[in-house]
Amino acid sequence: xxxxxxxxxxxxxxxxxxxxxxxxxxxxxxxxxxxxxxxxxxxxxxxxxxxxxxxxxxxxxxxxxxxxxxxxxxxxxxxxxxxxxxxxxxxxxxxxxxxxxxxxxxxxxxxxxxxxxxxxxxxxxxxxxxxxxxxxxxxxxxxxxxxxxxxxxxxxxxxxxxxxxxxxxxxxxxxxxxxxxxxxxxxxxxxxxxxxxxxxxxxxxxxxxxxxxxxxxxxxxxxxxxxxxxxxxxxxxxxxxxxxxxxxxxxxxxxxxxxxxxxxxxxxxxxxxxxxxxxxxxxxxxxxxxxxxxxxxxxxxxxxxxxxxxxxxxxxxxxxxxxxxxxxxxxxxxxxxxxxxxxxxxxxxxxxxxxxxxxxxxxxxxxxxxxxxxxxxxxxxxxxxxxxxxxxxxxxxxxxxx
Amino acid sequence: xxxxxxxxxxxxxxxxxxxxxxxxxxxxxxxxxxxxxxxxxxxxxxxxxxxxxxxxxxxxxxxxxxxxxxxxxxxxxxxxxxxxxxxxxxxxxxxxxxxxxxxxxxxxxxxxxxxxxxxxxxxxxxxxxxxxxxxxxxxxxxxxxxxxxxxxxxxxxxxxxxxxxxxxxxxxxxxxxxxxxxxxxxxxxxxxxxxxxxxxxxxxxxxxxxxxxxxx
Numbered sequence: 001x002x003x004x005x006x007x008x009x010x011x012x013x014x015x016x017x018x019x020x021x022x023x024x025x026x027x028x029x030x031x032x033x034x035x036x037x038x039x040x041x042x043x044x045x046x047x048x049x050x051x052x053x054x055x056x057x058x059x060x061x062x063x064x065x066x067x068x069x070x071x072x073x074x075x076x077x078x079x080x081x082x083x084x085x086x087x088x089x090x091x092x093x094x095x096x097x098x099x100x101x102x103x104x105x106x107x108x109x110x111x112x113x114x115x116x117x118x119x120x121x122x123x124x125x126x127x128x129x130x131x132x133x134x135x136x137x138x139x140x141x142x143x144x145x146x147x148x149x150x151x152x153x154x155x156x157x158x159x160x161x162x163x164x165x166x167x168x169x170x171x172x173x174x175x176x177x178x179x180x181x182x183x184x185x186x187x188x189x190x191x192x193x194x195x196x197x198x199x200x201x202x203x204x205x206x207x208x209x210x211x212x213x214x215x216x217x218x219x220x221x222x223x224x225x226x227x228x229x230x231x232x233x234x235x236x237x238x239x240x241x242x243x244x245x246x247x248x249x250x251x252x253x254x255x256x257x258x259x260x261x262x263x264x265x266x267x268x269x270x271x272x273x274x275x276x277x278x279x280x281x282x283x284x285x286x287x288x289x290x291x292x293x294x295x296x297x298x299x300x301x302x303x304x305x306x307x308x309x310x311x312x313x314x315x316x317x318x319x320x321x322x323x324x325x326x327x328x329x330x331x332x333x334x335x336x337x338x339x340x341x342x343x344x345x346x347x348x349x350x351x352x353x354x355x356x357x358x359x360x361x362x363x364x365x366x367x368x369x370x371x372x373x374x375x376x377x378x379x380x381x382x383x384x385x386x387x388x389x390x391x392x393x394x395x396x397x398x399x400x401x402x
Numbered sequence: 403x404x405x406x407x408x409x410x411x412x413x414x415x416x417x418x419x420x421x422x423x424x425x426x427x428x429x430x431x432x433x434x435x436x437x438x439x440x441x442x443x444x445x446x447x448x449x450x451x452x453x454x455x456x457x458x459x460x461x462x463x464x465x466x467x468x469x470x471x472x473x474x475x476x477x478x479x480x481x482x483x484x485x486x487x488x489x490x491x492x493x494x495x496x497x498x499x500x501x502x503x504x505x506x507x508x509x510x511x512x513x514x515x516x517x518x519x520x521x522x523x524x525x526x527x528x529x530x531x532x533x534x535x536x537x538x539x540x541x542x543x544x545x546x547x548x549x550x551x552x553x554x555x556x557x558x559x560x561x562x563x564x565x566x567x568x569x570x571x572x573x574x575x576x577x578x579x580x581x582x583x584x585x586x587x588x589x590x591x592x593x594x595x596x597x598x599x600x601x602x603x604x605x606x607x608x609x610x611x612x613x614x615x616x617x618x
Contacts, residue, residue, distance in 0.1 A: 154595075279480065
């Protein structure tokens with residue numbers, strides 16, 4: 001595309017409409033539960049991002065010089081921007097704090113992807129000292145996926161403290177190697193390291209079992225047998241059970257080997273899958289450690305979803321409102337605008353057609369993909385798919401009652 | 403229907419052997435003809451160029467795949483690497499004609515600016531970077547051993563099995579970069595939704611044989 005660097009894109013037409021509608025749906029749900037909007041800056045200081053973000057995101061930050069000579073980066077992560085804002089704008093007694101956002105993030109693409117920028121929607125809940133926060137956020141996340149009509153969506157819940165607890169007794173070298181292998185999701189490397197490293201049998205067995213501890217809620221029973229007593233699966237169990245009560249039983253899986261950005265998260269974590277995507281479209285979790293790095297004590301949980309992936313190729317068939325091309329005919333423009341406003345007031349999306357010839361207006365409507373066309377001068381409505389007039393009262397939402 | 407991507411070319415037969423060992427129906431892979439999608443009972447095999455296999459899984463077109471660890475290293479696509487099948491073992495090496503072998507004997511800045519021909523530009527770049535060197539990478543798609551003979555490059559980075567091709571073209575191994583073998587990989591989604599099938603398959607692979615952690 002002319003004038004755009006590689007990896008950047010402008011989005012228009014139906015794709016833009018889908019993204020905007022998804023943002024509206026998301027905001028409607030979260031603001032309805034007391035989350036406040038956040039409009040973060042597009043540029044952040046490079047240093048704090050480097051210190052707080054995980055290794056993978058660090059290596060993908062897009063750095064730049066600011067006009068005042070500081071080293072900045074295009075916002076690589078919205079959680080960091082949110083935490084930074086909340087920690088510096090609110091007093092401790094104002095917590096819990098809830099924010100939601102829908103904006104772009106920028107990362108150097110990892111293969112085989114090419115996009116540097118993509119849309120993210122997400123929410124953060126800071127300073128709530130109980131597991132209610134986890135359940136609240138996951139329930140609202142699942143509600144959002146339903147409202148967006150995302151097909152075949154489900155979440156996978158784990159807890160990074162389980163792996164951390166198993167690794168803490170190991171020699172540092174083995175511990176790091178095992179962490180890295182799981183973070184790369186290389187079970188074969190994980191297996192090789194376990195076979196080679198001097199690991200006590202009491203830890204080897206649960207570590208060997210860890211990649212296998214995934215599936216439905218019954219996995220938690222296997223985990224009780226396979227893991228040492230100090231590796232509690234209580235947080236995951238509470239979440240799974242609470243979500244089942246909320247009607248999401250079939251949409252929740254467990255994976256106790258999730259090693260999601262271990263330096264960043266500090267408790268239950270989750271990944272979101274949908275449609276036919278082979279990879280997660282988003283995820284999140286508890287990040288109390290990140291919060292404390294901003295001088296704020298307490299709990300924090302958040303999530304983000306890649307909106308581009310979520311909406312890709314109709315994964316989410318966001319319903320379109322009734323749309324019609326309105327032909328003004330011989331009417332004066334102000335009269336046509338008044339009549340079109342009446343349609344718009346009934347919830348119909350209108351596009352004005354000022355062309356003087358009726359046939360050309362109909363042809364334009366067909367080219368634009370409109371199913372409906374109306375002659376404002378007599379109020380007649382035509383179904384362009386079936387080439388037939390339709391009854392206006394039947395066609396209008398609620399019979400045209402405003 | 404579970405989709406499995408298989409690399410076409412010299413490794414395809416070996417892949418069919420692995421699939422048979424795993425107990426998967428794959429008799430039609432013996433004579434696929436020109437078909438690129440082969441269905442057999444509840445399995446669908448997608449025959450893809452080796453370098454494209456990781457992308458098939460990443461984008462969700464395939465649930466699982468067999469892919470060389472050289473391809474996984476080169477493509478850097480984040481997949482779940484389930485197991486090393488042990489098949490197709492070979493090595494990824496740097497090789498060069500005799501005079502350069504001596505030059506490489508003392509690694510240092512004098513190697514900067516040399517040209518390396520390879521089918522693996524990403525691996526070459528990161529390998530030499532890890533040595534603190536900056537070599538010029540010449541990306542080729544085959545017959546890499548010709549490059550030093552024709553003066554296109556100083557050395558090569560390529561896979562070697564017996565070493566006969568290197569020898570026939572006057573090249574010697576300077577350094578080993580990695581061991582290569584065929585890996586069983588899956589998408590992150592399928593490792594969640596299809597784990598019972600995956601763990602069944604993995605139980606048939608040598609390193610995992612007899613291990614069942616979900617039981618007792």
